[in-house]
Amino acid sequence: MMREEKIRRVPMLTSALVALALAVIPLPSVLDQLRPDFLVLVVFYWSIESPRAGGLALAFFSGLALDVINGVVLGQHALALTLMAAWATHLRLRLRVFSVLSQSLTIFMLLTLYQFVLFWIDGATGNPVVNYGRWLAPVIGGAIWPILSAMLSRARER
Amino acid sequence: MVAFRSTDTSGRTSGLLLRCVLYCLLALGLIIFDKRYDHLGKIRRALSFVAYPVQLAVASPFEGWHWFRESVSTRDTLRADKARLEADLRVAQFRLQRYEALEAESQRLRALRENTAGVADRFIIGDIMDVDLDAFRERVLVDKGASQGVFVGQAVLDAGGVFGQVARVEQYTSEVILISDPAHAIPVQINRTGLRTVAVGTGDTSRLKLPYLPTSADVQAGDLLVTSGLGGGFPVGYPVGTVSRVRRDPAQSLAEVDIQPAAALDRSRELMLVWLKPSPVPSGAEAAALPPTPAIAAAPKTAAPVPAKLPTQKTAPAAPGTNQAKAPVSTQGKLPASPPAKTPVQAAKAPAPVKNVPAAGASHP
Numbered sequence: 297m298m299r300e301e302k303i304r305r306v307p308m309l310t311s312a313l314v315a316l317a318l319a320v321i322p323l324p325s326v327l328d329q330l331r332p333d334f335l336v337l338v339v340f341y342w343s344i345e346s347p348r349a350g351g352l353a354l355a356f357f358s359g360l361a362l363d364v365i366n367g368v369v370l371g372q373h374a375l376a377l378t379l380m381a382a383w384a385t386h387l388r389l390r391l392r393v394f395s396v397l398s399q400s401l402t403i404f405m406l407l408t409l410y411q412f413v414l415f416w417i418d419g420a421t422g423n424p425v426v427n428y429g430r431w432l433a434p435v436i437g438g439a440i441w442p443i444l445s446a447m448l449s450r451a452r453e454r
Numbered sequence: 455m456v457a458f459r460s461t462d463t464s465g466r467t468s469g470l471l472l473r474c475v476l477y478c479l480l481a482l483g484l485i486i487f488d489k490r491y492d493h494l495g496k497i498r499r500a501l502s503f504v505a506y507p508v509q510l511a512v513a514s515p516f517e518g519w520h521w522f523r524e525s526v527s528t529r530d531t532l533r534a535d536k537a538r539l540e541a542d543l544r545v546a547q548f549r550l551q552r553y554e555a556l557e558a559e560s561q562r563l564r565a566l567r568e569n570t571a572g573v574a575d576r577f578i579i580g581d582i583m584d585v586d587l588d589a590f591r592e593r594v595l596v597d598k599g600a601s602q603g604v605f606v607g608q609a610v611l612d613a614g615g616v617f618g619q620v621a622r623v624e625q626y627t628s629e630v631i632l633i634s635d636p637a638h639a640i641p642v643q644i645n646r647t648g649l650r651t652v653a654v655g656t657g658d659t660s661r662l663k664l665p666y667l668p669t670s671a672d673v674q675a676g677d678l679l680v681t682s683g684l685g686g687g688f689p690v691g692y693p694v695g696t697v698s699r700v701r702r703d704p705a706q707s708l709a710e711v712d713i714q715p716a717a718a719l720d721r722s723r724e725l726m727l728v729w730l731k732p733s734p735v736p737s738g739a740e741a742a743a744l745p746p747t748p749a750i751a752a753a754p755k756t757a758a759p760v761p762a763k764l765p766t767q768k769t770a771p772a773a774p775g776t777n778q779a780k781a782p783v784s785t786q787g788k789l790p791a792s793p794p795a796k797t798p799v800q801a802a803k804a805p806a807p808v809k810n811v812p813a814a815g816a817s818h819p
Contacts, residue, residue: 317512347470356477360484364501365508371484378481382474421489 305349307452311338312358320365329429332437334444335362336377336410340403341448343381344388355381369421376413380406396442404438577611577726578602580628592635592657594618596725599626604727607687611726615693615716616640616681620727628727632719633694634659642694643682647672650682653694659719662695664711669702673711689730 315334335358343351359374366373384391384406391399411430488498580596598604600623608620610630618638622629631638634655642653642664649671653662667673677697683690695713702709 313508316508320508321512352470352473352477356481359481360501361504361508364498364504369485370488370498370501371481375478375481375485378474378477382470385470417485421485 307448308342308346308349308354311342311448311451312354314338316358316361316365319362330432330436332433332440333407333410336380336407337403337437337441337444338448339377339381340384340406341445343384344391345449345452347385347388351381351385352378369417372414372417372421375417376410379413380410383409399445400438400441403441404434407434407437410434575729577728578604580604580610580630580725580727582723582725592632592638592655592659592719593621594630594632596620596628596630596727597626598727599623599628601626603729604628609688609728609730611692611728612717612722612724614718614722615695616688617717617719617722617725619687630725632659633717634662634715634719640688640694641682641684642679644673644697645678645680647677649673650684653679653713660714661698662713662715664697664713665708667709667711668707669704669709671709673697673700673709675700679713686730689728 312335315338318334319331339351339355339358342349342354355377356374359372359377360370362373362377363370387402391402394402408431411434415430578598580598582594582596596604596610604620604623606620606623610617610619616633618630618632618635620628621631632655633640633653634657636655636657638655639652641650643650649667651664651666651671654665656663664673675697679694679697681688681690681692681694693716695715697711698714699712700709701711
């Protein structure tokens with residue numbers, strides 16, 4: 297079992313780092329608004345596929361990294377990502393037997409809730425961002441989920 | 455594999471809930487501590503050192519691409535660039551010759567008048583680390599701190615003009631308060647007329663205001679504002695902004711004047727943290743005798759008779775009743791004639807009540 301976890305952690309951390317790099321890669325401002333939350337999707341994937349490898353810890357620390365990089369109040373992304381990763385872990389057995397469309401829709405729902413938690417904390421800490429652009433990211437995220445999960449599965453099998 | 459997972463899930467559900475609650479409480483605690491008590495600067499900085507390699511790794515290919523494009527640019531482009539740069543350099547050198555003569559003259563005059571208003575002596579470049587997105591608190595984090603000699607109250611400039619001042623210093627970083635922060639005020643002078651006043655932030659990076667000018671003050675849209683050096687925090691003569699709008703309501707005693715900041719407050723990445731040159735003719739005894747005024751405690755002796763004289767003569771008749779003109783009226787007769795033994799004291803105290811209120815927050819947050 298230990299050996300199995302170790303094998304799984306390397307692609308997990310690598311993919312999280314790549315997703316973090318994709319989250320800060322400079323893009324033109326139009327594309328920047330459409331940028332999906334890559335790191336969130338990667339955390340969801342590992343929460344669903346191998347919950348034993350510490351998906352919640354990954355979610356928490358990925359969230360902290362996002363907080364630091366975005367320069368927002370510390371703990372905001374960590375809270376939202378932990379909640380949604382826990383829910384994804386809870387739903388994982390159902391998700392695995394879902395069709396691709398249902399999976400995408402579920403991921404879209406989780407991403408929207410994730411954005412909503414961020415939105416709520418923004419408001420509670422006196423820094424509301426009233427920009428409709430932020431609700432586009434979940435749509436894109438749900439749309440690219442099948443491609444991303446297939447790519448991650450292939451990387452994991454290797 | 456399937457069997458392994460199913461046994462594992464039955465045992466994991468409560469564990470999942472427990473861990474989720476623990477992590478969420480931890481995150482909530484972080485949010486509250488970060489928001490309410492501001493104690494997490496060290497943790498944030500430690501984490502940003504972890505995030506820094508990622509940002510560096512992302513930035514390097516783009517820098518590599520720039521480098522590549524520069525390497526393969528054609529000979530003609532390079533020749534054109536070279537010609538243009540040489541022309542620019544000639545113009546700049548020509549201007550610099552004049553500037554050096556002027557600076558020397560200015561130094562001599564300042565020495566004669568025992569005026570110690572700071573002149574920018576040396577600076578270090580600081581990079582902005584992360585922009586605080588709070589709309590009501592315009593501050594940025596800069597990657598230079600106490601280990602580089604940064605101190606609280608230090609003037610911060612960018613390529614366009616005055617950016618702000620250092621509000622908090624850590625070992626390797628410091629927090630800079632922008633001139634557009636509502637809690638910040640900077641003593642300025644209108645370049646065209648020499649009129650002194652105080653520019654106060656609005657919370658909007660594209661706008662400052664001059665709240666203490668009477669409706670009759672000689673100010674027009676397009677006027678350049680430079681630092682007056684009063685208060686000692688900022689060097690003299692650096693651009694702060696241009697007047698973008700003047701609204702005079704005859705029913706009001708004060709005009710509403712908006713300023714477009716000269717510094718790129720929302721776009722700059724690199725800032726200059728400036729050390730002021732110490733007085734060419736130090737007058738220690740006089741400085742020691744001065745009463746410390748909160749806003750200009752840094753260098754109370756820097757009240758400049760030179761800027762003080764001009765506005766007094768020009769604006770005092772126009773606006774005798776306002777705060778701004780109150781102090782100069784009392785010293786009006788003396789300033790031009792008397793040696794600066796006493797006048798700096800009065801001049802130094804004079805603007806203090808006006809700018810104390812907002813500036814105190816900025817200098818001692």
